[in-house]
Amino acid sequence: MDFDPTRPFLRAEALAHGLTDKVLRGPGYRQLFRGVLVASSTPATPLQRVCGALLLQHELAWASHASAGRVKEAPIPTIADEHVSVAHQKMRRHHRGLRCHVGDPTGVVVERGVRVSGDVEMFIELGGQLGLVDLVVVGDWLVRRRGASPAQLVRACELSRHKDARKALAAASYVRRDVDSPMETRLRMLLVLAGLPEPRVNLTIRDEEGGVVRRYDLCYPDCRVAVEYNGKVHVEVLATWEDDLERRADIDEDEWRLVVVVSSGIYRDPLRTLRRIHRVLLARHHPGVGPRLLDDWRPHFPGHADAA
Template sequence: MVDELRIFSVRDAIAAGRSRFALRRVGVRTPYRGIRSSAGTPASDDLQARAAEYVPRLRIGQFFSHETALALLGAPLPPYPYVPGIHVSAHRPAREPRVPGIHGHRLQTRSPAVLSTSQGWPVEHPVRAWRQCGTLWRLDDLVAAADFLLTDARPRIEADELATEIARMGDTRGGVLTRALGLSRYGPRSPSETRLRLLLIRHGLPEPEISWVLRDANGVFVAELDLAYPSWKVAAEYDGRVHAEDMRQFARDADRWDAIRECGWQHVRILFHHMRGDGAVAVGKVREALRCAGWRR
C-alpha cells in the first residue's frame, strides 16, 4: 500500500511552514512538477501507487478516468505486457491537466457522475469509464472489464446501463463496445476465466455455463464450477497458480477435484501455459473431454 503521507505538494508543505531547502533533501523525488515524494518509485504496473503521486495535483473538477478509474475501482486491466496510463479528465468548461506523463482529457459538457474511492480520490463512474476504454483496449479486455462490472462491481452494474451509455455517447472503433457487451456475461470471477470462455467459443465449442452449481445425487452441494457443460458432465476451470504456494489450499482443491469426478464429471484443469500463444492446448483439452463425453460439433 502507498503511504500517502509521504506524497505532498510543495505548495501545501510551504504553507505548513516547511522551507524549500528542506524539500530538496536526499531521497525526495519529484514525480510531477510541484509534487514531492519520499516513497519508493512505483512499479509500472502499480497503477494505484502511480495515481497516488498525482492526487495532490488534482484541481477542482478534475478526476481519474478511463482505465485509471476502472483499475482504482477494482476492474481488471489488460494483461502483461500492457502498461496502463494515468488518465485525468475534466468536463468543459473546466480544464484538463497538461502534465508530462499524464493523459489529460477535456470531456463534453455533461452532468458529472464522479465517485470516490476508499481513499477519497475522485474517479469517473465505471459505466462511463468502461466506454472511455473503448478507444484504448482490445475486445477481450473490454469483455473482461464488463464481466467484472456485471458480477463484482459494488454496486453491481446492469447490462442495460452499459448499453444506454453506448447509445447516448456513441460506440468506437467499428462497434467494439457493442460487440464486447454482447460477449459479456454475469458470473465470471476472474479475467482469465473470461478469456478462457471466449477462447472456447471462438474455436467452435459450445458456450459453457458460468459458475454452475454441482450437487450430488442427494442434492448436496459439491462445488461451484467456473465453466460447465452439464449436458456432457464436463467442467473446465482455469488455475493460474504457478506452484502450490499454500499447501492447505492446494489440498482442499485436490479434494474438491476428486469430489467433482466422483459425481461422474470430467474435470479439465487449465493452467497458465495451456493458454499461451493461440491457446490451442487449452482448447484441445476441453474439446477432447467433450468428445469423450459424446459431444459432436
C-alpha cells in the same frame, strides 16, 4: 490547513510552508510529476500517483480511464500515464505523464476521497485503452464485485455517445454473471473466440435432496464436461491439493470429464488448450461443435507458441 507531506503536494505549497528547494530535492521527498512531490517515507501506490495527477488539473477534474480503474483496484493491465477528464476543452492542462480528456461529469462519483468516473462510465472509457479480452475481464469484475449487471453495461454502451462506446459494447456482450476470477474470464473468452460453444459459468450441481455437491467454473452439462482453471494455490497449498484429488474422484464416479487448465495453457500455449477441449467435446458429441477451430482468438492471445 496543515501541510501534510505524506500526501501528494505542490512544490509551491511546500515553499509557502517554509521548505526550501534544496530540502525538496533531497532524499526525503519523491517527485511524482514535475512540481508534485510526496514524502519518501510513504509507500508508492497507484492511488497516490492519481492524487498527484489531479493536483495539476482544474479543481473539478476527475480520474478517468485507466486511472479510474486504478482507484477502484480493477483488474486492468499496466497502462502508461495517468488519465483525468474535465468538462470543457478550456479546462484542460497538459503535463508530461498525464493525459487530460474532455468528458461528461454527470457520472462522476467520489471514491477513496477522489473524484472518479462511475463504474459504467469507466468501462466505456476503457474501450479505447484495452483489448476485447481485457475489457471483458473488467466487465465480469464489475458485475461480480461492484453490483453492475451485463444488461446495464450493454444498455449504457448503446446509449453512450463516447467515441469508444462501440468497442465497449462489443465487450459488454460477452460479460457474464458469477465469474470468480480474471483467469476464468480469459479461459472462457479463449473458448468462445475459437468457435466452441459458450460454457455455463459456475454451474452448481445438486443431489436429489437439493444439497450442493460441487460447482464447476466452466462446464458443458449436456455432455458432462467441466473446464477449470487452476492457479498456483492448487499446487502449493496441501489442503487444496488434497481437496482437488477427492473432488476429481467424485467427478469420475459421476461420469463427468474434467479438463484442467493452468496459466501456461492460456498465456503460452492456448492452441494446445483449445485442441484438448475440442477433442473432448467432439468425443462426447456435444451439439454445435464443428470439426475445425476458428482463428478469431489469435489476435487476442498474441503470446501463443505459434504466434510467428
